[in-house]
Amino acid sequence: MDINAIGLGCESDVLVVAGDADGSHLLDKVLDLPTICGLQMPLVGILPPDEIEILRQWIIDLGGSEGGALDGG
Numbered sequence: 564m565d566i567n568a569i570g571l572g573c574e575s576d577v578l579v580v581a582g583d584a585d586g587s588h589l590l591d592k593v594l595d596l597p598t599i600c601g602l603q604m605p606l607v608g609i610l611p612p613d614e615i616e617i618l619r620q621w622i623i624d625l626g627g628s629e630g631g632a633l634d635g636g
């Protein structure tokens with residue numbers, strides 16, 4: 564957690580913000596939004612909605628654990 568993206572121009576984005584899916588660069592990358600920083604991931608096509616939902620739920624669940632362990636998981 565609290566690791567910033569390294570993509571050019573995206574350095575101020577945090578990869579995973581525990582509990583905040585919409586604030587997480589990881590989730591941005593799998594969404595087909597015109598506003599995302601860098602390239603959409605995976606490069607060869609958008610993930611199915613149910614898989615994106617799993618990622619979203621995982622990030623939200625991370626928020627449940629009292630600030631979270633830095634190396635938790």
Ligand code: HEM
Pocket residue numbers: 567568569570571573578588589592593600601602603604605606
């Ligand atoms: C489900 C599959 C994938 C996910 C969730 C994913 C996620 C991500 C994320 C979060 C970043 C930003 C990392 C950072 O800035 O620190 C990234 C960057 C990147 N990934 Fe992926 N990735 C996936 C598949 C792939 C594949 C298959 C390739 C290559 C064949 C790839 C190539 C790259 C490249 C070149 C970048 C840097 C470009 C950029 O910043 O937009 N990724 N990916």
